[in-house]
Amino acid sequence: MKQELIITSAIAALLATSAVSATAKNATLLSPSGNISVAVEDAPDGNLTFSISANGEKLLLPSQIAMDFEGGKKARKIKSTSIKKDIKESFDAPFYRNPHFTTQCNELTVRLTDGNSVTFRAYDDGVAYRFSTDGKTGNVVTDEKALYNVAGNPTIYLPHSTNEKAPEAMAFQNFYTVTPISSASPLLAFLPTTLDYGDGLKMTILESDLESYPGMFVEADSTSRSLKGVFAKYPSSTDFYPWRKQEYVTGRENYIAKISGKRNFPWRIFAVTTDDRQMPVNNLVYALASPSRVADTSWIKPGMAAWEWWNDWGLRGVPFKAGINNETYRYFIDFAADNGIEYVVLDEGWYVPKSGDMLTTIPEIDLPALVKYADKKGVGLWLWTVFNVLDTQLEEACKKYSDLGIKGFKVDFLDRDDQTAVDMTYRIADATARHNLMLDLHGFYKPTGLNRTYPNVVNFESVFGMEEMKWSPTSVDMPEYDVTFPYIRMMCGPVDFTPGAMRNASKKDWKAVYYNPESQGTRAHQVANYIVQDSPFTMLADSPSNYLDNQECTDFITAIPTVFDETSIMDGKMGEYIVTLRKKDNSWFIGGQTDWNPREYTVDFAFLPSGKDFKVTILKDGVNATKQAQDYELETLTVNSGTKKTIHMAPGGGFAIRLIP
Template sequence: MVQKSLLTLVSLLVLSLGNVLNAKEYVVSSPDKAIQMKLVVEEDISYDVMYHGKTLMKQNQIALELSNGILGQSPVVKKVKQKAFQEHVDCFNYRCPSFDVSYNEMYVTFKGDYALAFRVYNDGVAYRWETKMKEDIVVRNEQADFNWAEDYVVYLPFTTSKKDPYAMAFQNIYAVSKISEADDSKVAFLPVTADCGDGVKVTILESDLENYPGMFVLADPKARALKADFAEYPEEYAVNSTRAMKYVTKRSNDIARCEGMRFFPWRIMAITSDDTQMPVNNLVYALASPNRIGDYSWVKSGKVAWDWWNDWGIWNVDFKAGINMDTYKHYIDFAAENKIGYVVLDEGWYNPKSGDMLTVIPELNLEELIAYGKSKGVDLILWTVFNVLDDQLEEACKKYSEMGISGFKVDFLDRDDQTGVEMVYRIAEMTAKYHLTLDLHGIYKPTGLNRTFPNIINFESVFGMEEMKWSTVEKDMMEYDVTMPFIRMMCGPIDYTPGAMRNATKKDFQPIYYNPMSQGTRCHQLATYIVHDSPLTMLADNPTIYRQEQPCVDFICSVPNTGIDETRVLQGKMGEYIVTARRVGKNWYVGGLTDWNARTVKLDLSFLGEGNYEAVLFSDGVNAAKQAADYKKTEQTVERSSSLQIDLAPGGGFALSLIQK
């Protein structure tokens, strides 16, 4: 199976006089005419963005500062072309098997061997720089201003590192404020969203990030602006003694060093008029480079029995639980019982302090474990650290591929400067060569890499369940859970690691390391398996407690997370609740999440096909407001004319399967 992208040129024309407002202003509109982008070329380059005639952003100045000059300073336009395109994009391990996009592109060539491409879609605007220089270049900085027309409310996930703001796990809740009141002392990582009123939201993302640092934004409250910021190029490193993790100790005064003939990352402003459009926006995937690995029919995904979150915490067994053969065979047995395809061997299968993933600890016979798993239909995934894998890259890939390992869960990159991004590409290419998959943790936000390298199945970059081991209730997971799908999921799938069977109300929740719990109800946990784009999904709790909750495990394992034919967000409001439906064949799966406010969801089933469906509903129990693990399972026959009324407890949810009879 080879990923294809069919690009059909609908029209090609040199910019006509009707598109030129004067000698320095150029306008391009979306195919449906709802969005307009006005490019202004004077002493510098800027652009405005309008939606249905209303200005959302104005005088967004852009420039690219090189070591020998600034592109965009005193610019001279040589040629402007507009093209209309329609594109069909085949997808893999995505929320749909394919999608179509149409856009109008304006390509502006400037004197000085550089160009800008602007694309205006029906759901957003994107632009990127292109340089056409024979010699290598050094990029000192990139200016990308986002100047809001009004004092909009912005959703900003700030860095969590004070020492080096560009070095962290890219995991935080959203700070919500007017732009004039936003914290200007910390950078925020993408995606970020602005609420422009009347349901309209603009989300800033990037795509096709390669050989370049990722973009952060810094608030400028007085100017009502967000301004791009970038990690500078690393010059010196040190190694952490705990995991042999490499980190930056000194940075240069430039942000990138690269070839002079290149394309730069796409800067995206996704525009939505209703919150339900946000989680299914496809611009990041559409703008990413197509598949580079050729045939990827060998790439498999599914669900995973995970050890780390529950701290190998099984009991009622006749062996000491831990990183040993008996424990992992127990996890493999549990996975096989429930037709779970994978078990992760997380941190500890090699000595993390050694930085040597080629040497397995003596307590484990990895060949025996692999054979045991395969005898039961369960494959193994190995955890490692980014630079540890990178240092032993081909040797490790060759060794573990030949042994029968399925892939790697790679952790603790914790940066997105140019060398960090380059490391991700090296690892993606080499693992693909040896038919190994990747689940990337401690990683920056997705930028379309899962399209370019389909062996990359999932990404973290999310404030997921691991945070519940040490975070207090002030870290409002319930609000995050109904905000993140609208913002973070726009750029790609998430490895949130759900599945907690210990569940707590707001008053009862507390962080416990060895026996962790979730905020919110049991059904909130079940619903995440439907709401989240997650082609490799963990079952984070331990086999002992799962066996005590078999109806929930059976439902989790029955919900497909691959081969999705259609995804719809049926209802939702960012920060309050979400209801998502996914179709696989003729069957549908619907999940709903709420914040700490109880609510009633009225679910219209008119999206169903003809005929009768067997509906299995897991909903919050009548006592879930106090006993968060309380749930009710009901079964009934429904059809497309049916409707359901579902009560959600505070921090609650529901999960529904609709199987055609």
């Protein structure tokens, strides 16, 4: 028999600090400052509903949440409730955009007569809730109800699935469809998604602490102006694509998860912001994830990597045929060493993809010799592989390549987030951590705090990145996306966008080119990516030949750290422009980007310590960058805390600033 775990709301006064008997049918939980309120009510049909308001404005109307279990009794009665007030937490967050931060919230916990519970948290920058079970309710979760009734008619930013036949199976990469929710398509969309209520007020839906459970998608209903949570069903059968032995789902059960014992379910997060500058630095996903399971992180060394796939191993002027061979990778290693680049990635092809055997290299690759050569040059090597291929050979592959001296795996083509896919991810994260191997996850669902639980996971794709420039239609607007996703997608974790194009094109001139790809927008816009984007492990996506032809830009890029001490947003408006400020030791870095609209931006250096001069290098759009997107200018000057500097950004342009005392 199916059991529906339905929570009736619990009531406790906000000043209460211990469990109390529940007699009423509603409760209100306030954030520490009182700016955000969560109203929890018992609906007539027995479902728990909650609503969210910010500064008196309704964001969510009463919205039903519940969990369906197979077997057992229906849980409708409250046993007890408790409120914890003024929960303060401090976080040491290695390799995160702000390595030290604090949070503060109030918490309401509702305990049910069958031992299950739901917990609500109210922060000044958002709301979160999660279900918990004591393991007695049932071992099969048939579904989770999450029906979010949106107040008003806000504009919604939806990244829809790109797979019409099996929408829950795709790479989690798409641009945003922007529309009033009353006109939204019912196509399945992945998280995060943002609702814009006007006058700066926005709410972004995310999740955290996703473990052994499917991730959440949403479907919009334009008539009811609601978002329905959707979860991939548990796979019943799988098969493999022959060309790279990638596993895919061929059949699914009628339930979403199998569980055992006492456990928590993922946090559902509603990040509330009143200024777009707050969005890229909202920390709720990281804060609500499980703490680190890696005791010693001293071996984890993020950095930059020279990478061959985007430029198609595109060397010129060399005395050998460029491709997947020892000569090409020695050249990449030399380039990395000469330019202070920490790593080189060997992407697809170093083993035979269709073999599904990453323990055997192709004859053209002598991996031990390449590792030895790279080590002498002070360069580390990373290896690409497919998720299920690594999982099948997990312990043997981790031991072999860790012992050999490989620094990490770029793991690709998961393309799903059902429970078995999430379980595979945790197995891989744990095994690689035990063998001192870092991870860069591609073809992967959105970040849900895994980089806190396993800090060896140093980056995620889950973004409509530079690879799309190899095949996208001219209708794709990359500069606009570049100044949109940092506000939405980057809220949940870092991005492996793979920037660094040295071929740059204006809106009129751009076209997709597979073997010699080019970016939309200016050279300065490309360089600014390295400051705007959270990316502890980041690529130099273009060819060493192109970087050597543009040594000035290469030197500027490689002088930018990938991990910082402080991050903030100086200015910006989602979908239009962004200006990011970062600090590393005593140096500062500023990255600015615009959409296809040109704009003037005045940088105010008031953040600098008073009474101290800084040497500034500015890489900005050249006077001809509107038509010649590769045109840029380097300017050097001395500034202090009283200096203001106006910079012109061309269409699709930007700027990058380095300040050294």
